[in-house]
Amino acid sequence: MLAQQLVNxxxxxxxxxxxxxxxxxxxxxxxVINLTYGFYFSAGAFLALFLTRNLGFGVWAALPxxxxxxxxxxxxxxxxxxxxxxxxxxxxxxxxxxxxxGVLALYAGMTAWLGPDIRRLPPxxxxxxxxxxxGVRVTAAQGLILGATALLVAGLVALMRFTRLGLALRxxxxxxxxxxxxxIDTGRAAALVSFISGCLAGAGGVLIGLNFNAIxxxxxxxxxxxxxVVIILGxxxxxxxxxxxxxxxxxxxxxxxxxxxxxxxxxVAFALLVAVLWTRPQGLFGRAAIRRx
Amino acid sequence: MPAWLDDFLWTYQNLINTLGVNGLLALSMYVVLAVGQLxxxxxxxxxxxxxxxxxxxxxxxxxxxxxxxxxxxxPVLFALAIGVPTLRLSGxxxxxxxxGLGEVLRTVYLNxxxxxxxxxxxxxxxxxxxxxxxxxxxxxxxxxxxxxxxHVGRAMEAMRQDPVAASVMGVDVQRYQLGALLAxxxxxxxxxxxxxxxxxxxxxxxxxxxxxVTILSFALLGGIGTPVASVVGAFxxxxxPELLRGFSxxxxxxxxxxxxxxxxxxxxxxxxxxxxxxxx
Amino acid sequence: MxxxxxxxxxxxxAGLVAVDAVTLAVPQGGVHAVIGPNGAGKTTFFNMLSGLxxxxxxxxxxxxQDITRGKAHRRAALGMxxxxxxxxxxxxxxxxxxxxxxLHAGMACGLAGVVLRLxxxxxxxxxxxxxxxxxxxxxxxxxxxxxxxGSLSYGDQRRLEIARAMVAKPRLLLLDEPAAGMNxxxxxxxAGLVRRIADGGTTVLLxxxxxxxxxxLSDSVSVLNFGRLIYSxxxxxxxxxxxxxxAYLGARLAEKxxxxxx
Ligand SMILES: Nc1ncnc2c1ncn2[C@@H]1O[C@H](COP(=O)(O)OP(=O)(O)OP(=O)(O)O)[C@@H](O)[C@H]1O
Ligand SMILES: [Mg+2]
Numbered sequence: 157m158l159a160q161q162l163v164n165x166x167x168x169x170x171x172x173x174x175x176x177x178x179x180x181x182x183x184x185x186x187x188v189i190n191l192t193y194g195f196y197f198s199a200g201a202f203l204a205l206f207l208t209r210n211l212g213f214g215v216w217a218a219l220p221x222x223x224x225x226x227x228x229x230x231x232x233x234x235x236x237x238x239x240x241x242x243x244x245x246x247x248x249x250x251x252x253x254x255x256x257x258g259v260l261a262l263y264a265g266m267t268a269w270l271g272p273d274i275r276r277l278p279p280x281x282x283x284x285x286x287x288x289x290x291g292v293r294v295t296a297a298q299g300l301i302l303g304a305t306a307l308l309v310a311g312l313v314a315l316m317r318f319t320r321l322g323l324a325l326r327x328x329x330x331x332x333x334x335x336x337x338x339x340i341d342t343g344r345a346a347a348l349v350s351f352i353s354g355c356l357a358g359a360g361g362v363l364i365g366l367n368f369n370a371i372x373x374x375x376x377x378x379x380x381x382x383x384x385v386v387i388i389l390g391x392x393x394x395x396x397x398x399x400x401x402x403x404x405x406x407x408x409x410x411x412x413x414x415x416x417x418x419x420x421x422x423x424v425a426f427a428l429l430v431a432v433l434w435t436r437p438q439g440l441f442g443r444a445a446i447r448r449x
Numbered sequence: 450m451p452a453w454l455d456d457f458l459w460t461y462q463n464l465i466n467t468l469g470v471n472g473l474l475a476l477s478m479y480v481v482l483a484v485g486q487l488x489x490x491x492x493x494x495x496x497x498x499x500x501x502x503x504x505x506x507x508x509x510x511x512x513x514x515x516x517x518x519x520x521x522x523x524p525v526l527f528a529l530a531i532g533v534p535t536l537r538l539s540g541x542x543x544x545x546x547x548x549g550l551g552e553v554l555r556t557v558y559l560n561x562x563x564x565x566x567x568x569x570x571x572x573x574x575x576x577x578x579x580x581x582x583x584x585x586x587x588x589x590x591x592x593x594x595x596x597x598x599x600h601v602g603r604a605m606e607a608m609r610q611d612p613v614a615a616s617v618m619g620v621d622v623q624r625y626q627l628g629a630l631l632a633x634x635x636x637x638x639x640x641x642x643x644x645x646x647x648x649x650x651x652x653x654x655x656x657x658x659x660x661x662v663t664i665l666s667f668a669l670l671g672g673i674g675t676p677v678a679s680v681v682g683a684f685x686x687x688x689x690p691e692l693l694r695g696f697s698x699x700x701x702x703x704x705x706x707x708x709x710x711x712x713x714x715x716x717x718x719x720x721x722x723x724x725x726x727x728x729x
Numbered sequence: 730m731x732x733x734x735x736x737x738x739x740x741x742x743a744g745l746v747a748v749d750a751v752t753l754a755v756p757q758g759g760v761h762a763v764i765g766p767n768g769a770g771k772t773t774f775f776n777m778l779s780g781l782x783x784x785x786x787x788x789x790x791x792x793x794q795d796i797t798r799g800k801a802h803r804r805a806a807l808g809m810x811x812x813x814x815x816x817x818x819x820x821x822x823x824x825x826x827x828x829x830x831x832l833h834a835g836m837a838c839g840l841a842g843v844v845l846r847l848x849x850x851x852x853x854x855x856x857x858x859x860x861x862x863x864x865x866x867x868x869x870x871x872x873x874x875x876x877x878x879g880s881l882s883y884g885d886q887r888r889l890e891i892a893r894a895m896v897a898k899p900r901l902l903l904l905d906e907p908a909a910g911m912n913x914x915x916x917x918x919x920a921g922l923v924r925r926i927a928d929g930g931t932t933v934l935l936x937x938x939x940x941x942x943x944x945x946l947s948d949s950v951s952v953l954n955f956g957r958l959i960y961s962x963x964x965x966x967x968x969x970x971x972x973x974x975x976a977y978l979g980a981r982l983a984e985k986x987x988x989x990x991x
Contacts, residue, residue: 189541191548240713249487249540250712253665256489257708260662264701377658381552384545392541419560426553433534433546592844599843599854600829600836607819607830614817617779618893619805619834726826728846729854 159292161414162407167298169406170305171367175360175379176386176398177312178353184329184393185349187248191255192233193357194376194383195262200226200358201365201375202270209278219304219362226358227351233258234350235343242342266373274372282366301363308359309399312352316395325349329393381422385429391439401440462579463648468687469582470644475667475683476589477636482673483597484629485609486540490531490547491637491664493554494524496656498638499645500564503573506646513576513646520642521635528634529627536626543630551661558653569652570645577646585643586680589636593676594724603726605629659701666704669711672718681720730793732757732901732932733778738787740773740956747773749956750787755901760923760933762943762964765953766976771936772814774953775903778934779811780804792900805834808900812890812907814936820879824870824889827878828861831893864896865889868922884915888922895926902926904935908942920946944968952976 175197182190203222207213213221237258241251286295316322328345357376364379365371386405390397408428409421416424432439458465474491481488502520505511511519531550535542558564565571596602604625608615612622645651663686671682686707690700711718731754740748748770755761763771776782778789780801788797792807799807810831819827836857842850865871868888873881878889887907894902904923908916920942927933937943943950943964950967952960954976960967967973 189545237709249485249544250716252487252541252544253669254709254712256662256665257705257712259705260659261702261705261709264659264699264705268698268702378552381549384549388542388545417560419556422553422556426549429546429549430530430534433531433538433542437534437538437542595844595846596840599850600833600838600857601840601843603822603826603830604833606822606826607833610819610821611817613781613801614813614819615830616801617781617805617811618830619802620830621800621802723821726822727829727854727858728851729858 165407165410169403172382173399173402174305176383176402178356179383180387180398182353188251192259194380196226196230196354196357197361197376200361201371204362222362223355223359227354230350230354231347274370297366385425397439397441466647470640471683471687472586472680473640474664475679477633478668479679480629481633484605487544488547489661490550492656492661493551494634494637495641497524498641499651502642503570503645521638524634524638532630555657573649577643590676597724598728663704666707672720674722675724678720734790736788739785741785746956751958759948760927762947762950763936769953770956810894810899811903814905816886818878825874828893831896832857864892868892901932908939
């Protein structure tokens, strides 16, 4: 029972980590809390729904295509909302407000267009089989989540560590003014980071959609709460922190749901966020810079 | 009272009350923006005021003149719990934590039987009168106006423009920020109490993400140059959907776009007046 | 006893020591200068004094109190004021309102007094406006009192910042490059203004690159180089102090070399 809960928690946490990675990457490099981020999660799920239901794609093709679609969307929306503010070096709260207005319009537009109902992926898209090992069941969907998350995270880490682009992005994260020195211009960096982040969010949306088989326009908004908790727990802009905090949150939520009450899991997540703000605002690893007013 | 006026008031009573409540909500956004912070907890504070006051009326049978002022207690406690740790940090922390608060409270309301779960609370006695709503609105505008034209208002405006320079002038920036957040929680809590006691029903979905953003759009459309400007923004955005009923699906799209447009193209809002910042 | 005393004051940033164990005493009264080549740590030193940057090590005492950990706004209340190297006036407020904010620390009236417009509040506001107009008069901006500060010229914004800093008659006034961007005539009148402020009983500590300005005005000079205090004494002796000459020559030479080899 406990072992099963822990495994479920780690699997749920893997999607939280995947989702929060893109969010924290955007903040780390671009210094913007981009609230449209949750929308790419919904968008990825709906794209996958469209690809599988209307075009008959299988899950292996739909997952990367939906992720890429969400990434492209993120680039377009970032350019539309934030180019001007970046140029005028507007205060960070202005960028936050613009993305907030933008995301409300996006969600509301999507709901007006597609309706608020919960939709389901075509049956048999992914095998309903599960493997059982020492009394712990792992479904195929969960296996896919774990595999895809591991792959994407490894890809991101490799990109940031071992490529020139990653080096430039990390330099930007440490010293915003260094972008020019590294020969990368802010507009291009913004597009790249938005694309990578959008892909991560979109992939997360597809995977969660598969796991719970429920897709609706506001699913990204519920996910954003986890995103907030994870990036503050892990430290704003801290990639390793987001990974650990995401896994931890998944486990904590699953244990809360299993042993306390399932409808308290959001409240527990938020209580965790407030507790971290009171005690360790710099995040678990204490690397994120706490910038004062 | 002439019969037609009576008729008019009766027909539009709900709208008239909603206008006043939204005016109070716009002011609760204004006080935070006026010190250069961004809180998205206004709808959450409103919900806390609404639920706590409805329970005080329905379960404890307290009279309204006790319930109304008491309705700000719970919102203020939540504002303290979130404001004290975040205001030491950069502005994004308060924004993030307050959005989170709204989301979480919605799931709590949905799942707690005491507050009616998904059904919400029904049959709240209609004790809020238009004169109370508008009386409080006028008092709040006047108070904020008088404060704006004093050393306190100058300090607020100074820290909105440049918190570092303001602190060197002797402004205790964090104390002002916390004060503004608490004032905001009080205004929103009272607005929640008034709206709960005029519509007889409250539900978990009225205080989530969408209303939070809508309240921000009130203040940004009107502008934060003066307290009245944000109230004007609230009136416009409350009346507009009534006039454009056919487009009700797109109301939220419109509110979102207003925020985008206001930040990008109209940073001072529609009522771009500047307040005189002295009393002598 | 000195008005301001730092003891081993140090500020480190990743990979460099911006201010390195500076022990400096500023006596009550007079004009005192801190000079040094670009990047010597002068502004960082001022930022620590005014509470904007916490020191990595060391202590500060001001007017008999330990202020090492005190926040910026507490120092204003104790009688410390400053201007900024990169001007920081409140551009969306009028000139007069800017100067009024300089009196914030002394405005004791609470919210009730403000909202009810009690007589104590009204008296304080009137007195504040009178004092602010006098300060504007002193810097020659009286005619611009109701203009928006953002519309002032660069030099006028500098003078506005000085008026805002001196209006509360602080015990210590920190000026970070007050003459930057001014023409010789403006610099000359600025020197007169600083003299008058000092004669009025305010101790002035200033950072300035204009050597004529510094030498003619200051009672003492302290020289920072790479964060270290390398000289503290009379202006006349500073010129003949080998370490000072070397620091400046070294900086000049380096600049020339950079210009030549791009
Ligand atoms: N926030 C910071 N982070 C990292 N390094 C800093 C920071 N602030 C200052 N420095 C560094 O500390 C050193 C001292 O800077 P400071 O601004 O105090 O010099 P300064 O003497 O005022 O120079 P100038 O005459 O050009 O105004 C410089 O090398 C600068 O780059
Ligand atoms: Mg300097």
